[in-house]
Amino acid sequence: MNSHRQIAQAMERAVTVLTRRPDHGLHDDASARACWQGGTRITSHHACGTSMDTDMPVELGGSGDKVSPGWLFRSGIAACTATAIGMVAASEGIALDLLEVTVGSRSDTRGLLGMCGTDGAPIPAGPMEMELQVRIQAAGVDDARLRQLVDDGLRRSPMMDALRRHPPTTVAVQVDGHAVG
Template identity: 55%
Template sequence: MSATAIAAALQRVQSVFQRRPEAGLHEDAPALSRWTGGMRVVTQHADGHAVNTDMPLELGGSGDQVTPGWLMRAGLASCTATRIAMAAATEGIVLDLLEVEAGSRSDARGLLGMSEVDGRPVPAGPLDMRLRVRLSAPGVTVERLRALVEASCRHSPVGDAIETALPIDLQIDVPAH
């Protein structure tokens, strides 16, 4: 889809949301994960798309699939790139390069439920997250591109969820045998 068509679609949706804010609220498509043995899990979207995950050899997996943690970074990078592309289209900026790399640093001891020597638990999640954005657009200043990226990052749903540490409503079902 062209930048003009994307901008027009976004303008239509924004117009609807301005008139009817409640139209913006919706249930997101759930991700259903099923353990398939070992450390392997297949996660499916309601439309049938599936992603397989596994753990590295040193953590008991086969190491031949991406890890769940990588999927989180992939989601952050993809969501950020999408939001930047949306903003560029809305502002009439024609990008000729857009790459977003999401990285993190983790301590695998947290995944194993281990503690520091002083007894403090080691966090299971990443210790930090970082984004590296490469982009260019003919005739657009560096300052304008930087502003576009910074504003887009503030409105990236995945980035926002990570930064605000969204609480999780845990529900547990144990079927009777």
């Protein structure tokens, strides 16, 4: 595991390069490929060879023995936020003693099932609300400074940015190898 100094040095090198060559900052992110395994079991793959199974809870037809895609979403937000906060701390020479990010949400299962509310409007399938809880400690650093690190990390977290900004999303569909509509 890299120290906060090593992380800061790596970030400084990246800033130096991207200051000279800003065009190198824009890149395609590694794709995530999800493959249906039957039922509600899905295996997601990363180009590096890592794979992860998800499944739905028993009450929604799954086995309940794997994490759900929704949990993976919250886990990704928590990990991305913690990473961004840690990087901000490292860049400012602050050695963290504790950093823990917990992401919770409240959802209405009726949305996933395609149901409508009493007003006839479709119920959203995604979370109705989300909450992030951040625990952070660093010896000799005051509370206000640590709060600022969290705020800066939240602004720099790519996943938090995507949630706030709603980037355009396109969907390409293929049926039997042919593009459809």
